[in-house]
Amino acid sequence: QKEVEQNSGPLSVPEGAIASLNCTYSDRGSQSFFWYRQYSGKSPELIMFIYSNGDKEDGRFTAQLNKASQYVSLLIRDSQPSDSATYLCAVRAGANSKLTFGKGITLSVRP
Amino acid sequence: EADIYQTPRYLVIGTGKKITLECSQTMGHDKMYWYQQDPGMELHLIHYSYGVNSTEKGDLSSESTVSRIRTEHFPLTLESARPSHTSQYLCASSDAGRTEAFFGQGTRLTVV
Numbered sequence: 001q002k003e004v005e006q007n008s009g010p011l012s013v014p015e016g017a018i019a020s021l022n023c024t025y026s027d028r029g030s031q032s033f034f035w036y037r038q039y040s041g042k043s044p045e046l047i048m049f050i051y052s053n054g055d056k057e058d059g060r061f062t063a064q065l066n067k068a069s070q071y072v073s074l075l076i077r078d079s080q081p082s083d084s085a086t087y088l089c090a091v092r093a094g095a096n097s098k099l100t101f102g103k104g105i106t107l108s109v110r111p
Numbered sequence: 112e113a114d115i116y117q118t119p120r121y122l123v124i125g126t127g128k129k130i131t132l133e134c135s136q137t138m139g140h141d142k143m144y145w146y147q148q149d150p151g152m153e154l155h156l157i158h159y160s161y162g163v164n165s166t167e168k169g170d171l172s173s174e175s176t177v178s179r180i181r182t183e184h185f186p187l188t189l190e191s192a193r194p195s196h197t198s199q200y201l202c203a204s205s206d207a208g209r210t211e212a213f214f215g216q217g218t219r220l221t222v223v
Binding site: 032034041042043044045046049088090096098099100101102103104 | 142144146150152153154156159161169201203205207210211212213214215216217
């Protein structure tokens with residue numbers, strides 16, 4: 001089992017819809033969780049981070065963390081064509097641990 | 112302005128040449144990383160460093176080597192480039208604690 005799994009995808013949603021991206025992780029000691037967005041040919045850029053169970057909202061983005069079930073998700077409301085990209089989930093076990101990335105989910109928002 | 116820089120952005124080089132990919136950050140971050148990513152594929156960690164004189168191999172085996180003599184500088188070297196080394200190489204850094212990693216713009220390497 002990979003440390004960080006992003007199995008669903010590619011995902012296609014119409015403009016204005018809610019896109020839901022999911023990620024599971026294997027290390028129960030994981031403490032920090034991140035969502036990165038990567039446009040084709042570009043570097044990953046951070047869009048959200050979450051440390052505690054529950055929801056964290058930032059504009060159209062909401063990160064959800066459930067440590068008991070070992071999953072973290074990203075919701076994108078009012079999806080726009082500019083949201084079309086690959087979304088990478090990343091997990092860090094502790095302060096001195098390396099950042100582990102999932103393979104990513106490609107999102108396509110149809111105009 | 113704090114940032115992380117990679118040079119060159121693009122490099123086309125012949126087989127057998129020695130190359131060094133540069134990565135520098137101005138944020139004073141202790142941790143630095145090198146990732147390798149083929150087009151449309153996932154990121155693979157090839158090297159990381161937790162501080163000066165500290166380097167570790169990542170999850171993906173790589174023929175490249177790294178050094179960390181200064182906090183801000185983390186170069187990656189290939190002694191003899193081969194076509195199988197053709198890929199994008201991404202450098203990143205992060206601070207101690209639970210903070211995120213910041214990425215450079217990447218170096219796209221083509222070995223012919």
